Amino acid sequence: xxRLVFVLLTFLLMGVVWVLFSSLATVGRIFALKLHEPTxxxxxxxxxxxxxxxxxxxxxxxxxxxxxxxxxLSVAVLGFIFFDLLYIAVVINYSSQCQLLHxxxxxxxxxxxxxxxxxGDAVRxxxxxxxxxG
Numbered sequence: 778x779x780r781l782v783f784v785l786l787t788f789l790l791m792g793v794v795w796v797l798f799s800s801l802a803t804v805g806r807i808f809a810l811k812l813h814e815p816t817x818x819x820x821x822x823x824x825x826x827x828x829x830x831x832x833x834x835x836x837x838x839x840x841x842x843x844x845x846x847x848x849x850l851s852v853a854v855l856g857f858i859f860f861d862l863l864y865i866a867v868v869i870n871y872s873s874q875c876q877l878l879h880x881x882x883x884x885x886x887x888x889x890x891x892x893x894x895x896x897g898d899a900v901r902x903x904x905x906x907x908x909x910x911g
Contacts, residue, residue, distance in 0.1 A: 781880050788872055792865040799861045803854050812850060878906065 807813050885902055888894040 781876070784876050785873055788869050788876075792869050795865055796858065796861055800854070800858060803857045807850060807854070882906070 882903070885894065885899050889896060889899045
């Protein structure tokens with residue numbers, strides 16, 4: 778049981794590390810693309826001008842633009858974190874189910890070895906596991 782708890786806690790800690798590294802990568806991407814600078818033009822804010830270097834924001838006030846700009850960056854970071862948490866939930870769920878099945882089958886094997894289970898009962902349980910796991 779201690780090994781099972783250790784393995785499941787390891788999966789959980791690996792998920793936390795995954796979120797931290799992904800968040801750092803997202804923030805690093807923002808700085809690498811210079812999206813943190815207030816002069817960065819958001820493409821759909823550009824007017825219908827043919828010159829892509831001319832920046833004409835429909836928001837005249839710079840502080841309003843900054844609020845919108847940093848709101849978009851915050852939503853992007855939170856979106857990446859949300860999807861990472863979703864991926865982590867799926868991966869941890871699948872890996873913990875596999876680990877629990879592994880420990881369960883090993884327990885059945887030990888019981889058959891020590892003659893606590895009859896071989897027919899063990900085969901029936903293994904068949905039920907195959908049916909349940911699909």
